[in-house]
Amino acid sequence: MSKRGKTFNIMFAGVGGQGLMLLSAILGKAAVDSGLKAMTGEQHGLSQRQGSIYVHFRIGEPISPLIPYGKADMMIAMEASEALRYVEYLKEGGVVIMSSRIMPSVTETKSVALDKEKKTKYLTVDDIATKLKQVTDKIVLLDSLELAIKAGNARTENSVLIGATVACEDFPIPAEEVRKAVLALVPPKTIDANSRAFDLGRDAGSACLG
Amino acid sequence: MTLEDVKRTDSGPALMLANEAVVRGALEAGVKVVAFYPGSPTSEILDRFGEVLEHFGDFKMQISANEKVALETVAGASMAGQRSFTSMKSVGMNVASDSMFSIGYTGLNAGCVCLIADDPYAHSSQSEQDGRYFGEAAYVPMIEPATAQEALDMTKWAFEVSEKHKTLVIMRTTTRVNHQRGMVNLGTLNRTPFKRNKWADVKGQYFTVGSVARALKAKLLKKNEAIKRDFEKTHFNKVVPGGGNVGILTAGVCFLHVMEAMQNLDIALPVFKLGTLFPLPEKKLADFIRSLSTLIVVEELSPYLETRIAALAQRVNPKLNIVGKRSGFFSEMLEYNVPIVEKVLAEVVDKKISIDYDAVLKKAQKLKEILPERPPIFCPGCPHRGTLWAFRQALQQLRIRDKIVFNNDIGCYSMAFLPPNEFSDSMLAMGASLGISAGMEMSLEDKVIAMVGDSTLYHAALPGIVNLIHHNSNVTLFVLDNSVTAMTGQQFNPNSPFDAGGTPARKINMEKLFEGLGADKIVIIDPYETRDCIGPIKDAIESDGFSVIISRRECALYGDREKKKRGEKIIPGENVKETCRVIYACVKEFYCPAIVIDESDAKMVIQQDLCDGCLECREVCPVDAPRHMEVKK
Numbered sequence: 001m002s003k004r005g006k007t008f009n010i011m012f013a014g015v016g017g018q019g020l021m022l023l024s025a026i027l028g029k030a031a032v033d034s035g036l037k038a039m040t041g042e043q044h045g046l047s048q049r050q051g052s053i054y055v056h057f058r059i060g061e062p063i064s065p066l067i068p069y070g071k072a073d074m075m076i077a078m079e080a081s082e083a084l085r086y087v088e089y090l091k092e093g094g095v096v097i098m099s100s101r102i103m104p105s106v107t108e109t110k111s112v113a114l115d116k117e118k119k120t121k122y123l124t125v126d127d128i129a130t131k132l133k134q135v136t137d138k139i140v141l142l143d144s145l146e147l148a149i150k151a152g153n154a155r156t157e158n159s160v161l162i163g164a165t166v167a168c169e170d171f172p173i174p175a176e177e178v179r180k181a182v183l184a185l186v187p188p189k190t191i192d193a194n195s196r197a198f199d200l201g202r203d204a205g206s207a208c209l210g
Numbered sequence: 211m212t213l214e215d216v217k218r219t220d221s222g223p224a225l226m227l228a229n230e231a232v233v234r235g236a237l238e239a240g241v242k243v244v245a246f247y248p249g250s251p252t253s254e255i256l257d258r259f260g261e262v263l264e265h266f267g268d269f270k271m272q273i274s275a276n277e278k279v280a281l282e283t284v285a286g287a288s289m290a291g292q293r294s295f296t297s298m299k300s301v302g303m304n305v306a307s308d309s310m311f312s313i314g315y316t317g318l319n320a321g322c323v324c325l326i327a328d329d330p331y332a333h334s335s336q337s338e339q340d341g342r343y344f345g346e347a348a349y350v351p352m353i354e355p356a357t358a359q360e361a362l363d364m365t366k367w368a369f370e371v372s373e374k375h376k377t378l379v380i381m382r383t384t385t386r387v388n389h390q391r392g393m394v395n396l397g398t399l400n401r402t403p404f405k406r407n408k409w410a411d412v413k414g415q416y417f418t419v420g421s422v423a424r425a426l427k428a429k430l431l432k433k434n435e436a437i438k439r440d441f442e443k444t445h446f447n448k449v450v451p452g453g454g455n456v457g458i459l460t461a462g463v464c465f466l467h468v469m470e471a472m473q474n475l476d477i478a479l480p481v482f483k484l485g486t487l488f489p490l491p492e493k494k495l496a497d498f499i500r501s502l503s504t505l506i507v508v509e510e511l512s513p514y515l516e517t518r519i520a521a522l523a524q525r526v527n528p529k530l531n532i533v534g535k536r537s538g539f540f541s542e543m544l545e546y547n548v549p550i551v552e553k554v555l556a557e558v559v560d561k562k563i564s565i566d567y568d569a570v571l572k573k574a575q576k577l578k579e580i581l582p583e584r585p586p587i588f589c590p591g592c593p594h595r596g597t598l599w600a601f602r603q604a605l606q607q608l609r610i611r612d613k614i615v616f617n618n619d620i621g622c623y624s625m626a627f628l629p630p631n632e633f634s635d636s637m638l639a640m641g642a643s644l645g646i647s648a649g650m651e652m653s654l655e656d657k658v659i660a661m662v663g664d665s666t667l668y669h670a671a672l673p674g675i676v677n678l679i680h681h682n683s684n685v686t687l688f689v690l691d692n693s694v695t696a697m698t699g700q701q702f703n704p705n706s707p708f709d710a711g712g713t714p715a716r717k718i719n720m721e722k723l724f725e726g727l728g729a730d731k732i733v734i735i736d737p738y739e740t741r742d743c744i745g746p747i748k749d750a751i752e753s754d755g756f757s758v759i760i761s762r763r764e765c766a767l768y769g770d771r772e773k774k775k776r777g778e779k780i781i782p783g784e785n786v787k788e789t790c791r792v793i794y795a796c797v798k799e800f801y802c803p804a805i806v807i808d809e810s811d812a813k814m815v816i817q818q819d820l821c822d823g824c825l826e827c828r829e830v831c832p833v834d835a836p837r838h839m840e841v842k843k
Contacts, residue, residue: 063473069570087578113798
């Protein structure tokens with residue numbers, strides 16, 4: 001929570017097509033069902049896939065839809081490089097929950113391919129984590145795909161990430177409300193896998209933050 | 211979920227996107243006819259109305275060919291006694307404004323509301339156009355909400371103002387209001403069945419020219435005075451009390467930035483939160499500024515409020531120090547946020563900002579130096595990628611790359627401007643490529659080529675096409691026929707056999723249209739057969755007269771959804787490494803985000819969860835290395 005104990009700010013970041021809007025809707029429902037107020041500043045618009053996208057998500061007593069720089073208590077990144085892209089919003093010592101998945105941009109692929117000496121390498125999760133560590137040491141790095149497959153469905157990566165949020169001690173929404181919201185909004189056939197994915201994410205989060 | 215909240219009949223709290231709150235507000239106000247052309251950041255309004263159309267079954271809806279038609283449609287419904295609503299993006303009003311100015315004169319009958327959404331920062335628009343001037347210019351009342359709750363409440367109020375004063379009401383928003391999700395207290399929903407009226411029961415006169423226009427103008431000025439008196443009293447123009455002789459004037463989302471900035475600074479200046487942009491509540495504003503020494507005006511884009519309050523201050527408080535854009539505190543560029551506002555407030559009242567935002571930004575900038583850009587690109591499976599590749603090949607083979615001019619238009623294909631295509635000599639406004647081409651064709655030695663999508667074709671390109679054919683112009687036009695209005699969320703358009711909510715409609719026959727108009731050559735290509743497109747494109751470009759290349763393949767996002775409905779699976783591609791000779795045509799010239807490089811052998815790999823299985827990359831590959839994965843039965 002911020003100094004005033006009123007507003008908890010989460011910056012969601014990812015790549016178009018990853019389901020960021022669903023993730024934000026899940027936390028929105030969980031917040032409202034817990035009697036908390038929520039507000040978001042979302043990026044809709046051009047519907048192209050694979051672009052950089054974000055949601056400003058605020059719980060408590062937010063006034064503006066946009067989180068001020070340096071005031072996000074948490075960042076949830078569905079793609080690792082996108083965590084760094086919005087690092088100006090992260091507060092010093094804030095929690096980063098991020099997938100280890102990197103989706104290279106086409107321009108990066110081009111520079112890797114066309115380097116005749118093959119010295120140009122893709123940006124790695126370690127490169128990103130090293131930079132993020134200059135802002136916070138609370139980084140939960142999840143192999144969300146592996147955990148999702150372990151949960152029984154490769155498409156439950158978002159539940160893994162959202163499970164990790166409740167491991168954060170300041171997180172204002174009770175864990176069971178978050179789980180309920182996840183299960184209410186995912187396709188009915190995938191409820192069991194999503195429930196397991198949520199638990200795996202929560203356990204992984206606790207291991208990192210505990 | 212919010213769609214359920216739009217549908218529920220009881221009152222109560224809900225978490226809603228402001229665009230959805232607008233839909234709910236219009237439904238609560240008893241709207242009966244809605245019409246739209248999609249445009250960011252308003253498209254979700256159209257989409258939600260479409261999603262609840264069948265559920266309610268008590269209102270009529272059309273996806274119009276363009277915003278002017280949409281506004282005329284809802285104006286016609288209002289004249290016919292039905293409450294009606296439309297919304298459009300900032301530049302949509304440019305298209306609609308021809309009729310809007312006349313509607314200002316004639317007035318209307320049943321409540322009629324038009325939302326226009328400006329886009330500071332030009333997130334998804336061709337300019338940072340400030341639409342606030344439309345209200346004053348057309349003598350049409352204009353209001354502005356700040357939150358999702360106000361979006362609902364002011365929509366309902368707008369219907370009342372409209373019906374009481376028999377006028378169109380414009381509700382102006384900005385992107386950060388439209389795409390803000392917040393807590394909303396819903397009112398109850400009492401829908402009534404749709405009933406057609408008899409003209410004799412509702413009729414009025416909506417005709418303006420010459421002496422009629424002059425008489426209407428005199429009436430209009432009186433009407434504006436009456437509206438102004440109402441606006442002096444509305445609670446949507448409110449003063450948030452505070453201490454001292456420094457005050458703030460603001461409206462819309464800036465009000466929220468102001469309140470949060472003041473909380474951060476632990477100050478409470480008096481704030482005038484304006485809800486009516488035209489007419490301005492001048493008496494109330496005069497009372498507010500009379501005793502102030504300094505007024506901070508917080509508004510994005512042009513100094514609309516600042517100019518008007520400065521004029522008012524000349525009369526009531528000539529010594530008032532105005533802190534705004536003219537004094538250099540605020541920019542006319544981009545959108546605002548809490549840090550921008552907090553810095554100015556801190557400077558004016560001499561307080562320390564809550565954190566050093568500039569230091570945070572500077573540090574972030576440094577950390578991000580290693581980060582590759584993620585430029586906007588076409589989706590995996592996008593047919594435009596293939597069309598543009600074949601277009602480039604055709605120009606290369608004809609050796610005319612530097613002997614053509616290419617006028618692009620508005621749509622996803624506007625991205626031809628970006629790598630790897632990096633060409634587009636102009637791109638202005640919906641359908642503008644045709645008129646621009648007419649002027650260039652008269653003036654240049656070069657071959658003139660234009661490009662429009664199917665939705666843009668029917669929106670505003672037809673008069674330009676008629677004009678070119680009529681004048682025997684030597685122009686080649688690409689029509690990218692991808693079945694839907696892709697960029698704004700794959701809405702239907704006159705090129706679809708469907709209307710809003712999936713109701714049946716008549717698809718306009720594009721080939722017959724061009725035949726009927728007298729196009730000299732019409733070729734149809736399939737961008738998924740990418741290589742085979744090159745020849746026909748060359749033929750069309752080389753032929754005399756007005757030639758049309760229809761590149762036909764549905765939008766990948768739309769196509770995928772349709773496949774899913776039919777139970778079909780997407781079969782992704784794979785790169786056969788034994789065949790791959792690391793020529794990198796797929797990387798250099800194609801920019802598909804599903805394509806990456808395996809660092810161990812430097813060969814291309816297709817990320818299967820991103821691949822759409824279009825195999826356009828195989829068409830581009832000189833050795834046919836990519837192929838479909840084998841499907842496990």
